[in-house]
Amino acid sequence: MSTQNPTAVRVYLARVRSALADLPESEVEEILEDVRPHLAEMEAELGENPKVDALIERLGSPESYAAELRASGGYPPRPADAGDQxxxxxxxxxxxxxxxxxxxxxxxxxxxxxxxxxxxxxxxxxxxxxxxxxxxxxxxxxxxxxxxxxxxxxxxxxxxxxxxxxxxxxxxxxxxxxxxxxxxxxxxxxxxxxxxxxxxxxxxxxxxxxxxxxxxxxxxxxxxxxxxxxxxxxxxxxxxxxxxxxxxxxxxxxxxxxxxxxxxxGSYGNGSYTGGYPPNSNDNYGNPQLRYGSQEVENVYAFDSEGKPLTEIYLYDEDGRPLSTTRYACEKSTGERRKIGDDNRYPRPQIERGVQDDDGHRDGYNGYRSYCQEKADVPFSAAIPKGAPAPTSQAAPSSSTSVAPPSNSAQPTR
Incomplete structure (x- = not known):
């Protein structure tokens, strides 16, 4: 390496050394040894015989680069010298x-x-x-x-x-x-x-x-x-x-x-998904407050003593607080289910989603489009226990009143 034709790195480092001249010589050498490989690598990237101006464009002036090295090494700023650079x-x-x-x-x-x-x-x-x-x-x-x-x-x-x-x-x-x-x-x-x-x-x-x-x-x-x-x-x-x-x-x-x-x-329970983020990625799930055991409740159905379904019922707890869950509706333009709010009015329409072709067939995927349908019918029939007490006008039953336990007799509609 000829000293009569110094490389851009040597010129650049010489100016850096001058900007660090107030520091002990041993520490200056240590700083320069640390940065010299990086400058050499950059010089190689800039091509054969790059100019100092090319390094300055990439790194800033040697004086500002020296100031960065001072800060990173915890050294004091350079004392003020002639001229306000x-x-x-x-x-x-x-x-x-x-x-x-x-x-x-x-x-x-x-x-x-x-x-x-x-x-x-x-x-x-x-x-x-x-x-x-x-x-x-x-x-x-x-x-x-x-x-x-x-x-x-x-x-x-x-x-x-x-x-x-x-x-x-x-x-x-x-x-x-x-x-x-x-x-x-x-x-x-x-x-x-x-x-x-x-x-x-x-x-x-x-x-x-x-x-x-x-x-x-x-x-x-x-x-x-x-x-x-x-x-x-x-x-x-x-x-x-x-x-x-x-x-x-x-x-x-x-x-x-x-x-x-x-x-x-609780991500999973008994082999079934029970967490707060259900597996359907297209649904915007919200209110998880109403639960039955570990399962989240999204809909509630009520029947009279004759087994006829009731509509437009509103649920409250013992303190008069509404038992609200998230209500969903179909987005007709996209075929997606979307959240429209929270309320305590039941039952809600059942949201049926899937894919179908223009003829309404729903048994495949290739060439099919998404559909979303709201169904208001009750998906099961309920057999009310015969021993269930008749409604009374009393505000609350006495402790001696016996209520027949509910039977597990709800039958899906065929």
Whole structure:
């Protein structure tokens, strides 16, 4: 390597060394040894004999890069020297765009985590539509850092303050723990990719329409595995890796919460499904308060002493509280069952769903369309016990009144 024609990395590192000149020489050498492989790798990516300007475009100025190294290592800021470089930088780039890029990243991280959490809790695609409001903000921020780099953002007062706080945190005896977590970074990027792929497959199993989302999940998995190891060499990749990491963390927390809730409700009982989330993925299940044993009650039928079904009855408990359950109706346009509210009026129409062709046949699937039908008839006949007492005008039966036990004589209608 000729010293008369130094490489871009050597020139860049020479300026970094100058910006770190106030630190002990041994520590400066340690810092440069740590970043030199990443810079060499980036130089190789930029092609043969790249210019220093190409490195500055990717990493920011050597001075700002040195400032980042100070903050990450917990070193004090560089003493003020001749000239106000920050003022010159702000004049060249404009602080408004850099501030939008920074807070756009913060906003995107919160949005990706929130909507990932909601989608994992419900195991549905709909919450992910909220990302349509977050992604444009992130895209504008990415466009700024690709064009201007991260140097203007590093000089923002709020970013400088954050870096100072991070440096003091490392000085307070937490550097060993942080160093340990840094060693886990490669495993974290692989874990992110695995979570994205598994989450995408779960959404497809839950809702076939999510198959359109699966390629995006796979693309994000590849992107995070590629960008994660390169973050130290190119800080612009933070705008890619950090939102994806936030989405993964949110979905992991949401999935854990859904699993705990499912276990608390009792996922399965005696071989049959009894949990709070019934297996039909197209139903919007709501009020689970009315139960008979471990089974959720969705409908109630009442009969008079002659065995005739009663309609328009309202149920209350001993304190006058309505015994409400979720009411559903058919969505004619889609053939789906939808929630329309909660009330205590019974019985409800039975919702029959399936698939059929244009002739009404319902015994196949290929070429068939979904249908939904509300049936008001009672699906069984009831034989009232002969020993049942006749209605009286008393407010409550006396303790000596005997009531014949109900017989298990309800017969399905043939």
């Amino acid at each position: 920050t003022a010159v930088l702000k004049a060249k780039t404009g602080i408004g765009g850099s501030r939008f890029a920074f807070w756009g990243l913060v906003f995107s991280v919160g949005g990706f985590a929130l909507f990932g959490f909601a989608a994992a809790v419900l195991v549905r695609v709909e919450p992910l539509l909220g990302l349509l409001f977050v992604t444009p903000v992130l895209a504008i921020s990415v466009a700024y850092v690709v064009r201007k780099g991260v140097a203007p953002i590093v000089e923002l007062p709020e970013v400088v303050k954050f870096r100072e706080m991070a440096g003091s945190f490392r000085k307070d005896g937490n550097s060993k723990g942080l160093n340990y977590f840094r060693t886990l970074k490669p495993a974290w990027w692989v874990l992110c990719a695995a979570v994205l792929v598994v989450f995408g497959l779960l959404l497809v199993l839950r809702d076939t329409e999510a198959v359109l989302l699966l390629p995006l999940m796979l693309l994000a998995a590849v992107a995070v595995v590629w960008a994660g190891p390169r973050l130290k060499a190119d800080r612009r990749l933070l705008w890619l890796a950090v939102p994806i990491s936030a989405f993964v963390i949110g979905s992991m927390l949401g999935g854990a919460g859904a699993a705990v809730d499912l276990l608390a409700r």
